[in-house]
Amino acid sequence: DDSAADAARDSSLLTHEFVHALQDQHFDLLKLLLARPYNFDRSEAIFALVEGDAMNVQRRQESGETWARRSLEDIARQEEERFGEYRLQIGALFPPLLTETFIFRYRDGARFVEALRRARPARSADDLFRRPPQSSEQILHPEKYLASLQTPTGIADAPREIRINEEGFEAAGWRLTAATPLGEIGVRGLLMAGVASREATRASAGWGGDRACLFERPGRAPLFVWKTAWDRREDAQEFFRAYNALQRQGSTEAHGAFAPGGDSYMAWREAGVLTVVRLQGDGVLIVRGTEADIPAALQLAQQ
Known part of the structure; x- marks a missing residue:
């Protein structure tokens, strides 16, 4: 009934926010998100890690035992469907750049965290905060983040530094x-x-x-x-x-x-x-x- 659906939704949202509270307690989110000098790309990657971690835990709670049986492709397809309607709603109010980057934080962030969990089952998501992704490219293509872990500096496939005079x-x-x-x-x-x-x-x-x-x-x-x-x-x-x-x-x-x-x-x-x-x-x-x-x-x- 409606009351059960409301309770499930409230529990799901509380789980999401509780994850954020734990992130902040252990990793100081403001320090992570407000790092200087400002870099839009790196900032969006950090936002995607923060929201993706919370979304990943939230989705795992909602799905229960069925989550582990779903492929990354199925998860990505379902998230795209969920956010497709959302894109239409906020896209009527904001330009595509703002709309797409906002959705990216949740949709692609959750997929990134899940991909890393499966690639490194013995490691916790906390490791991602200790060595966070440096670009939205690494969020969109988790294999590029994994490649960066193979070097001591973590700069494999790092963005090329572009200079303007x-x-x-x-x-x-x-x-x-x-x-x-x-x-x-x-x-x-x-x-x-x-x-x-x-x-x-x-x-x-x-x-x-x-x-x-x-x-x-x-x-x-x-x-x-x-x-x-x-x-x-x-x-x-x-x-x-x-x-x-x-x-x-x-x-x-x-x-x-x-x-x-x-x-x-x-x-x-x-x-x-x-x-x-x-x-x-x-x-x-x-x-x-x-x-x-x-x-x-x-x-x-x-x-």
Whole structure:
């Protein structure tokens, strides 16, 4: 009856929150989540560990003895179905980047914790907090986190460090107001603003590293510079196509140059703002600002 269902739901939620209380008691969640310097990608990975651990315990309690008999694929499929309806509800209120990263913490975090429990049955989930994942890529692909454990430093398959000539921009009169990697989940969320979920997932899966910077200058429109690196050239090409599909949604004019199998670029104009998307080897560079600022920004971004 309704009262039994309410009691089961309350018990499930209390279990989830009790896990959080234990996490905080043993590992100081604020210290974990508010680590500096701020890194969006690493922060989302930590959030996914925290919420994923609690969700995993919650689901185990709800499922009882049947949980151990379910495959990781079945668990992932059921979680996607659960959060599919939720995505529609909050997606009506928030942009895809916020919607997808929020769901990621629970859906993919729970799958990550379960995958690690099964891969290392003799180890507790506490070990994950002692050596937490460093990127959303490691959450989405638990085998990459497991590979990192094979080295003393834990940096196997770590995100590539991407540098942008921030000092050069500041010398040219621009002030850096925000800078962070967005990570695989951030790339996926951004792409979902203009391409289908499956395509966004595929186009972000070869992520190797990135850095996004926002610069401001008195009397000028903000300047957005985003440099990305990919595992293979083919991955960079796939992201290049997907990001241009996203730009096509709101732009009124475009031009570009393409070399089969080589470097390419596209430029998109929208209400006085120009976005240039440049494919170079296994990297894609994106610069967005007023047209007069783009040439110098491209030159600085490639130094």
